[in-house]
Amino acid sequence: MKELIEEYGQGYEMIRKSIEGLTEEGVRFKPAPDKWSIHQILIHIADSELVSTQRIKKVLAEEEPILFSVDQDAWANGLDYNQLDREQYLQLFKILRSSMLPILRSLLPEKGERVGVYPDAGKFTVKQLLEYRVKHVQGHLSQIEQVRKAYQKNQA
Template structure:
């Protein structure tokens, strides 16, 4: 019988941040998504927080690009969770969120379709996170550039990643 997740599990924390992202994007007019840029003061505030010190280039994105990134990263992390749960010590490919062709490709997706795809990908990610029994958190894998990691490392990263981008969206959409 699977163990029950703790009351403040990564799934609960992830769900809270996903709701925040969805609320911010739903409140913004779709026409504003592709055009808004982060004000300099907000950029300076965010550049040293969360995962942004390693990924400061993400702070140049529009809300549309943030939504595209969250859609893609939800898909990537869902696949990683599945592989970590079903394979022995899998080698996980690198995911370069700032690859020029990836970021440029977001513009080809109409805002409303992108938001639908984001919602679907986020739901899949949340289901994958919530499906992990506590006993599997120690399962291991290797990231192509970052080295050894555990399923628990991935689960613990995700709420903060969503929080960081929620903060970015809040600043972009003020």
């Protein structure tokens, strides 16, 4: 669990590194009409972190709480991610992760086994929720790299 928490703690730096050197045009480039730009991906990562931080806290504090999923495309479209301040959202992500680190680092092993329940997906432990947070960022880092490559190819 310690390694997992440390990787979780590196999420912000990993995201920042993934967007180094990009122009505004590159950040706003959409590889296809139905695909997200890097800008939209970054806003989504922060929104997802906001919801997930609340879920993890809920599981740590309450007995088998009910957890709810969100429709990420509805959020991206309904909140018009294109007009949101990317830097604010990156800072939000950073603050959320850094605010959770002391909580996670001080967890007793049995707290990692506490569960929350998704009506549509069943029970998840704190450890599983944390693993998903790490995988979520990793998946989007790969997506950012793919969009970067598509942008570079488009510029050639």
